[in-house]
Amino acid sequence: MNQAQDKANESLDPLERQVVDVFVDGVRVLGLPRSIGEIYGLLFISREPLSLDDLVIRLHISKGSASQGLRLLKSLGAVREAAQNGHSERRTYYEPAIELKRLVGGFIREQIRPHLKSGSIKIDRIAKSASQLENPEQRQFLSERIERLNQWMNSGSKVLPILQKLLGQ
Amino acid sequence: MNQAQDKANESLDPLERQVVDVFVDGVRVLGLPRSIGEIYGLLFISREPLSLDDLVIRLHISKGSASQGLRLLKSLGAVREAAQNGHSERRTYYEPAIELKRLVGGFIREQIRPHLKSGSIKIDRIAKSASQLENPEQRQFLSERIERLNQWMNSGSKVLPILQKLLGQ
DNA sequence: AGGATTGTTCAATTGAAAATGAACGGATTC
DNA sequence: GAATCCGTTCATTTTCAATTGAACAATCCT
Numbered sequence: 001m002n003q004a005q006d007k008a009n010e011s012l013d014p015l016e017r018q019v020v021d022v023f024v025d026g027v028r029v030l031g032l033p034r035s036i037g038e039i040y041g042l043l044f045i046s047r048e049p050l051s052l053d054d055l056v057i058r059l060h061i062s063k064g065s066a067s068q069g070l071r072l073l074k075s076l077g078a079v080r081e082a083a084q085n086g087h088s089e090r091r092t093y094y095e096p097a098i099e100l101k102r103l104v105g106g107f108i109r110e111q112i113r114p115h116l117k118s119g120s121i122k123i124d125r126i127a128k129s130a131s132q133l134e135n136p137e138q139r140q141f142l143s144e145r146i147e148r149l150n151q152w153m154n155s156g157s158k159v160l161p162i163l164q165k166l167l168g169q
Numbered sequence: 170m171n172q173a174q175d176k177a178n179e180s181l182d183p184l185e186r187q188v189v190d191v192f193v194d195g196v197r198v199l200g201l202p203r204s205i206g207e208i209y210g211l212l213f214i215s216r217e218p219l220s221l222d223d224l225v226i227r228l229h230i231s232k233g234s235a236s237q238g239l240r241l242l243k244s245l246g247a248v249r250e251a252a253q254n255g256h257s258e259r260r261t262y263y264e265p266a267i268e269l270k271r272l273v274g275g276f277i278r279e280q281i282r283p284h285l286k287s288g289s290i291k292i293d294r295i296a297k298s299a300s301q302l303e304n305p306e307q308r309q310f311l312s313e314r315i316e317r318l319n320q321w322m323n324s325g326s327k328v329l330p331i332l333q334k335l336l337g338q
Numbered sequence: 339a340g341g342a343t344t345g346t347t348c349a350a351t352t353g354a355a356a357a358t359g360a361a362c363g364g365a366t367t368c
Numbered sequence: 369g370a371a372t373c374c375g376t377t378c379a380t381t382t383t384c385a386a387t388t389g390a391a392c393a394a395t396c397c398t
Binding site: 051052053063064068070071090091092 | 375
């Protein structure tokens with residue numbers, strides 16, 4: 001690779017920047033930090049797998065950010081390590097998973113389900129306290145509302161697999 | 170209402186606090202600020218509609234927060250003004266919408282669709298730029314990836330109404 | 339009219355979450 | 369075993385969105 005190319009690749013060209021920004025916006029909706037969007041976005045438009053150092057250089061982010069970002073993206077199943085092309089190469093390269101099914105599945109598994117679960121536990125505790133209230137009308141009212149919360153949780157749990165299935169083509 | 174009750178209502182009792190916290194967690198998953206969760210949560214477990222001042226006093230938040238929070242919740246259709254009980258009362262009172270269908274619908278309409286729309290616009294612009302690239306292989310690759318993005322968008326648009334319908338009982 | 343009450347707006351502040359970067363560990367090569 | 373390379377960790381710093389609160393309507397009451 002010649003010097004001109006090195007120089008060019010030290011930063012994103014305008015087109016790459018635009019695509020990356022789309023992902024930055026996208027992940028913010030999901031409540032994920034911008035670095036996640038930048039990393040995934042750059043992988044998404046790169047023809048070759050990229051190393052951690054590539055990300056650091058081209059996105060101007062720290063090694064720490066890149067490392068943590070890749071860790072999260074791996075846990076989501078949104079990036080995978082690229083198969084090493086034969087000869088001994090220490091550095092690991094990453095490529096994006098681009099099947100929507102996989103991305104949605106990972107997000108649901110890692111970000112949604114844990115919250116649903118911890119929410120259920122908290123609600124159970126609350127239901128227990130509520131059932132011991134003295135005032136019968138207050139107890140009645142709270143029980144109804146807690147029941148409503150449980151309905152929401154159930155609806156959510158039921159819909160998630162359907163959602164995954166629908167997005168699976 | 171006597172002084173003892175006034176005092177008691179100046180803050181949340183432990184049970185109320187627990188419920189409110191569930192909502193605080195809940196809205197954070199959705200990328201909304203904690204005050205939104207607090208306000209909706211308190212309305213959710215209150216037997217009577219509450220005024221802006223009630224929220225300020227009981228949640229220890231500023232009038233500004235309460236006002237802006239209520240505005241967002243109203244735009245989401247998650248909160249509505251309670252019918253005035255007869256005699257002239259200037260203050261407006263709020264009660265929560267507790268039908269999951271309505272809540273999900275509002276969230277999709279206000280928070281999801283706008284992002285999908287602005288995303289589509291950006292992607293169209295990018296597609297235009299990409300189609301003018303010199304290098305044919307680069308152009309080809311980018312076009313494929315952009316096509317993939319469009320597929321995602323379409324899947325999302327198609328799934329949203331289904332989601333609403335599924336949650337509509 | 340003037341004063342009291344209710345709610346909104348927005349510039350300034352705060353705080354929680356993200357990003358940094360130095361230190362570290364492990365693996366590889368010479 | 370020393371030097372180098374690659375990646376992780378985590379205490380500190382930075383950033384940016386949420387919150388505050390004072391000024392400002394708007395409306396009501398007498």
